[in-house]
Amino acid sequence: ILNVEQSPQSLHVQEGDSTNFTCSFPSSNFYALHWYRWETAKSPEALFVMTLNGDEKKKGRISATLNTKEGYSYLYIKGSQPEDSATYLCAFSNSGYALNFGKGTSLLVTP
Amino acid sequence: GAGVSQTPSNKVTEKGKYVELRCDPISGHTALYWYRQSLGQGPEFLIYFQGTGAADDSGLPNDRFFAVRPEGSVSTLKIQRTERGDSAVYLCASSLTGGMNTEAFFGQGTRLTVV
Numbered sequence: 001i002l003n004v005e006q007s008p009q010s011l012h013v014q015e016g017d018s019t020n021f022t023c024s025f026p027s028s029n030f031y032a033l034h035w036y037r038w039e040t041a042k043s044p045e046a047l048f049v050m051t052l053n054g055d056e057k058k059k060g061r062i063s064a065t066l067n068t069k070e071g072y073s074y075l076y077i078k079g080s081q082p083e084d085s086a087t088y089l090c091a092f093s094n095s096g097y098a099l100n101f102g103k104g105t106s107l108l109v110t111p
Numbered sequence: 112g113a114g115v116s117q118t119p120s121n122k123v124t125e126k127g128k129y130v131e132l133r134c135d136p137i138s139g140h141t142a143l144y145w146y147r148q149s150l151g152q153g154p155e156f157l158i159y160f161q162g163t164g165a166a167d168d169s170g171l172p173n174d175r176f177f178a179v180r181p182e183g184s185v186s187t188l189k190i191q192r193t194e195r196g197d198s199a200v201y202l203c204a205s206s207l208t209g210g211m212n213t214e215a216f217f218g219q220g221t222r223l224t225v226v
Contacts, residue, residue: 098170
């Protein structure tokens with residue numbers, strides 16, 4: 001079992017605040033790092049798939065960075081909106097096909 | 112377009128019963144995965160299919176769990192003699208080729224409750 005840690009476990013911010021979460025993973029045998037957003041009663045939705053050390057990816061107000069040498073990734077949300085409320089899951093792969101998930105960060109954005 | 116579809120969305124069963132959970136992947140996706148999310152945990156890997164064959168079933172917790180994908184599309188996860196500890200959300204995902212350097216598409220999951 002590969003240990004993937006996410007922090008914080010939960011977060012409550014006001015609309016318009018910017019926020020960030022951390023994902024740490026084993027730094028050896030890295031293959032890929034995925035971020036998913038999972039809203040209640042919906043499917044987990046892929047945000048980013050990152051494979052290269054130093055990768056930075058952006059989708060709208062959400063961005064992510066990757067450091068494979070030290071084993072961490074950050075997810076940033078700029079100007080949080082209520083529709084950003086969801087659980088954000090990080091998943092690490094060292095095998096090329098299986099994902100090892102963290103427990104997620106639960107984000108609540110209130111107006 | 113159609114995404115990954117899982118049925119049923121909810122299943123309540125009595126301890127000791129047999130259940131089947133179905134997954135319809137995205138058409139043309141050769142790779143299919145089953146994961147299980149227990150309360151308070153992240154999803155954990157169960158099994159990976161490439162085409163019709165189980166390429167890795169090392170995540171299946173014991174021999175009460177079995178999965179098939181006979182024609183390389185729809186997959187069924189089968190659980191015999193269910194136990195209360197099997198209660199979880201069972202997620203299915205598919206991807207075009209199987210490498211985790213590309214996106215995996217998830218279904219909404221089947222919430223299994225064993226009473």
